[in-house]
Amino acid sequence: MFEEYTSISAAMRFPKVPPTSKMTAAFLHSTYHNGRSLATAKGGPKLIVGHSRRDVATAAERASTERSLTRSARGQRAVQLLPTYLADARSVEKYSPQYPNGALQLGVAESQMLEDWLVPALNIDLKVSPDCIYYQPTPGRQGFRTAMASYMEDMLDLDKGRIDTEGLVVGAGCNAVLENLCICLAEAGDAVLIPTPYYAAFEFDLVARADLYVQAVTTRDHHPEVTSSDDPAIYYPSEASLDAAFEKALIAGHAPRILLISHPQNPLGICYPPEVMKICINWCRSRRVHLISDEIYAGSIYRPELAGFSSALKLADTQRGLGPYVHWVYALSKDFALSGLRVGAVYSENLEIRTPMQKLNDLCQISSTTQLWTETILNRVDAKGNSWVHSFRKENHRRLEARIEALTSVLDEVSIPYLAPTAGLFVWINMSQFLTEDSNLTDSERERKLYLSLVQEFGILLTPGDSTRNEHPGYFRCVFTAASDEEFELSLIRFRAFANARR
């Protein structure tokens, strides 16, 4: 181990985070979806948990944004809602054979492991029919929605024919369909409750245009029975924590209308047990709050026995179906690594929102040809009649398992704790032992310092827990699929180097 560390150390010129002015320039010019920069975190504007577009700006920001007649304050504020870590991911120089000490990208939830399957699958001889030219049904093409319904039934272990395609709408990405669903369920200013830690971009997706108020559901204080801070149960929402968040939103003047659950959980990399999901479902129904189960990682459960996953669609199903309060969102971005195709889906059995949900989707429709393409992929069978999706998913699980095995072995070896992962593209790592003790710094600043040290001294770019509104500092999401095989191997070396250097 030491040799490896020495050999890196000798060549060590890891990427510097640009100074503020350059960061600002990079941010303004970045063509990617990003937010405030690394360098502004200490002195710059700070988002607090619990905000809507109208509340998010400080008085000074508001004055500076609202004074302009050549742009809107709401547009400007939307940018401030973008997760910082995405800006960082774009502005830091990346590893490449030409820049061997560049940062290894382990922060953005993408999979680089599936090109060998997906590129040939996209390069098929697709027959585009004349009807593709013209306006399409706003909720999506019937053929594609039927294929998506069958795929859902198979993936989520539902009865064949259970999904009513009239309740299914496909739109340009999970964020797009989530936004539309929320607009159909809640008024501007209403609160969406989300258990922490949560996917940082939910704040952009729900607040930027839909103008909702995000109310974090903190869970730690509501688990007196949990003794270890690394027990996954500490993160489970309970009636008490949901009640507390409900009250908090009400006191802040925002009617609690939606509970958004990430299931499998991003960034934790685990699933909520069925009993936890049932608590959420029952709590929602009794409180008349809408439950949205975001199951975008439902096809990436690589340790099914440990995961114990059960879809909200299965758990909430009664003789009368899902009823008006349970909804589901999904996309092909994660399980298929097809984020570039912008294919999301929403399912609901609430008849009152059916028409609005179908019609509003006109503002974020998927290209007809992309629908045709993904329909073809979902329906594809090989010469023996086996589903291509089944083979693909099996192979994906094998690869996910192999990488997580390699990564957690190294973490075990260097005594870095983590939640035992079962699903998704990430592992939730507890690096709190490496936080500085400096008592002049806030928890956020201490975590930030560690985060910058990981990037600048060791070339490891992770998602900081602070951006996911995690309650304690020093936790990071590591997206172990975001790197190529070579980069992933190198990341293992760097993790060892980091731990050894810091002890």
Next chain:
Amino acid sequence: MFEEYTSISAAMRFPKVPPTSKMTAAFLHSTYHNGRSLATAKGGPKLIVGHSRRDVATAAERASTERSLTRSARGQRAVQLLPTYLADARSVEKYSPQYPNGALQLGVAESQMLEDWLVPALNIDLKVSPDCIYYQPTPGRQGFRTAMASYMEDMLDLDKGRIDTEGLVVGAGCNAVLENLCICLAEAGDAVLIPTPYYAAFEFDLVARADLYVQAVTTRDHHPEVTSSDDPAIYYPSEASLDAAFEKALIAGHAPRILLISHPQNPLGICYPPEVMKICINWCRSRRVHLISDEIYAGSIYRPELAGFSSALKLADTQRGLGPYVHWVYALSKDFALSGLRVGAVYSENLEIRTPMQKLNDLCQISSTTQLWTETILNRVDAKGNSWVHSFRKENHRRLEARIEALTSVLDEVSIPYLAPTAGLFVWINMSQFLTEDSNLTDSERERKLYLSLVQEFGILLTPGDSTRNEHPGYFRCVFTAASDEEFELSLIRFRAFANARR
């Protein structure tokens, strides 16, 4: 002529508009973007010009929509903003060889004349590169934006290299990019001024989620110099009419922030002369109001000499460029008849909205493969090095000209007045001579009666002027490209039949 009329008459069993209950069912189940039904126009809720999402519902509607805990009022109200004529277009039985007296669809702005060019162009052997899989730059792929910039320069007669691709964002349809642009320019509740008659779906696109207030700019009363009611100048916005609309919006409590111009004009089928556009540009700059020039028909100017079209991008250009107040939107839906591909574009040189416009586009991105596809089409050259787009456009103009020639000959023959068309897919027809004189009816009801008679007795489905907020009853938009060749020929026979029967 008489023979033709008789021969239709003998077989006449034209489509009946379904009764209210059926219409409502058709509306609720229609998978297309539609609105209130034909049958509700008389007794049902009536939209008034000048409204935002918050104002649109009557007190009764508001009570009924806001009472529900299982959906939002804003989602429900969004549906009410959809143009009625689209619901009608979906719910009435159409002409087919099996139903020869079905309605001829001449109401929805699509072109059915270009399949022979477009279907082969889409069925090319597209090479999908691995980078297509992953997250794309939120404003669009650089290659596609570069191709779109060149296309714009060519189509709009701008200098080569004039368009700065950093100001160009491509998104999932013209409505999607227009919504995002408006969110970046104006706050919820601000007013958008639109000269009448205007594209009916602007009310959905601008109000449903962006929550703007649509203020009609009425023009007739501000043209004392115009004597004929069929002189196009009567529809031109002037300083006086813009001032009047500005004041009206202010009095209603909505800050006027945007002037939206359809140029070439939909539904008029003509272009505003450069001097009219200059009045609008100067008025906007002096009032600090944003001008959005919607030039979605700029590639369909089939009579360029008569049209006298000049893009707002050309007219507003100064030594310092467009400045912060002039913006442009476009899509491939009309000039290319590719509405199913959802490819829109927005261009602005306002640096303050650049980042918000790029980032918010994340919620309505175009599939990477569709971007690649349309880039290929725009860049395509034949063996001789000639641009495919040039040949396509030329042929499209030839076909547009041929149909408009045939249609206006018939209208001349039967003495139905119309505005001499030069651009777009439609002609603006004055049918006011056929309005009933019944003084118990409102203007809207008189027009509606004529509209229903056209559908039910003569199988002609047009866009009623009322849905475009036209000031006088009895005007209709006829989309002469929405029908197949056979259907178009039949529509000529039916127009003759109608005129002869009604005199």
